[in-house]
Amino acid sequence: MSRPSYARPGMGGDSVVVCRDLRRRFGDRVGVDGVGFEIARGETYGLLGPNGAGKTTTISMLCGLLAPDEGEVIVAGRPITPSSTDAKRAIGLVPQDIALYPDLTARENLRFFGRLQGLGKARLAARMGEVLELVGLADRADDRVEHYSGGMKRRCNIAAGLLHEPELLVLDEPTVGVDPQSRNAILESIEELGRSGLSVLYTTHYMEEAERLCDRVGILDEGRLVAEGTRRELIAHVGHQAGLRVSGTGDLHALAAEFPGAVVRDGAVDLLVDDTGRRLAEVVGAAERVHVVITGIDTSEPDLEAVFLHLTGKALRD
Numbered sequence: 001m002s003r004p005s006y007a008r009p010g011m012g013g014d015s016v017v018v019c020r021d022l023r024r025r026f027g028d029r030v031g032v033d034g035v036g037f038e039i040a041r042g043e044t045y046g047l048l049g050p051n052g053a054g055k056t057t058t059i060s061m062l063c064g065l066l067a068p069d070e071g072e073v074i075v076a077g078r079p080i081t082p083s084s085t086d087a088k089r090a091i092g093l094v095p096q097d098i099a100l101y102p103d104l105t106a107r108e109n110l111r112f113f114g115r116l117q118g119l120g121k122a123r124l125a126a127r128m129g130e131v132l133e134l135v136g137l138a139d140r141a142d143d144r145v146e147h148y149s150g151g152m153k154r155r156c157n158i159a160a161g162l163l164h165e166p167e168l169l170v171l172d173e174p175t176v177g178v179d180p181q182s183r184n185a186i187l188e189s190i191e192e193l194g195r196s197g198l199s200v201l202y203t204t205h206y207m208e209e210a211e212r213l214c215d216r217v218g219i220l221d222e223g224r225l226v227a228e229g230t231r232r233e234l235i236a237h238v239g240h241q242a243g244l245r246v247s248g249t250g251d252l253h254a255l256a257a258e259f260p261g262a263v264v265r266d267g268a269v270d271l272l273v274d275d276t277g278r279r280l281a282e283v284v285g286a287a288e289r290v291h292v293v294i295t296g297i298d299t300s301e302p303d304l305e306a307v308f309l310h311l312t313g314k315a316l317r318d
Contacts, residue, residue: 046214092166151182250292
């Protein structure tokens with residue numbers, strides 16, 4: 001079956017999404033603080049940040065589920081507010097939580113959501129076939145969702161978000177809690193959507209997903225957009241620094257405290273260095289002082305994880 005094309009006239013020359021100066025407070029806590037970005041037609045834009053950075057709050061305002069205290073959102077040329085029903089039709093939202101009826105089959109779920117979107121019988125039947133094939137569920141379409149694995153449920157969730165041919169697909173951490181095989185299937189589906197010309201907003205705290213999928217990335221930290229650009233542009237923030245990972249036994253937090261910006265992650269100390277040779281000697285000396293026994297040292301070229309560490313002084317998954 002042929003794949004649907006999401007390309008629109010003028011794709012790449014104008015913006016499907018414009019967010020300006022979004023702010024949202026929850027009591028005394030600032031959830032989002034002055035966030036603004038644009039997404040071009042046909043672009044996959046990633047919001048990268050740890051849990052609690054403000055990603056879900058940002059997309060809730062972008063989709064009109066939550067009113068901002070300040071700022072504005074325009075999608076497909078129309079302002080978005082919680083009451084703007086027509087403007088929301090340009091968006092396909094795939095939330096973190098599974099938004100399906102478990103006692104219905106995938107096909108029955110899609111038929112229900114398609115009717116809510118006002119799709120006619122013939123068009124809905126065609127679209128169900130297209131999106132089920134895209135997400136790899138055509139052969140399980142008549143199984144009840146309650147019998148699906150977690151990854152299959154998430155793929156069906158994506159299919160529901162695509163039914164009405166939105167101009168923007170919003171995916172809020174769609175691979176959280178799924179097995180590696182399902183995760184790869186989800187990423188392949190999103191890659192195909194990007195190639196077809198659909199605009200995608202993708203939130204994640206997995207650096208490797210952002211590097212694989214996204215044309216541009218915005219880095220969120222504590223509700224602020226601290227950097228934005230292509231992978232190459234963001235890595236330029238790090239300059240000529242390299243990543244240094246020190247594995248060992250003992251008090252790794254004490255070792256990390258010896259070096260500004262160093263963090264402990266997955267049983268090792270990560271830091272960025274300008275002069276690898278000099279820093280290695282300093283690390284060995286510091287390990288001796290705090291009684292850490294070094295079991296391994298690895299160096300690496302900067303990646304988006306290193307950019308996040310450089311900009312925030314924290315590991316991405318803190």
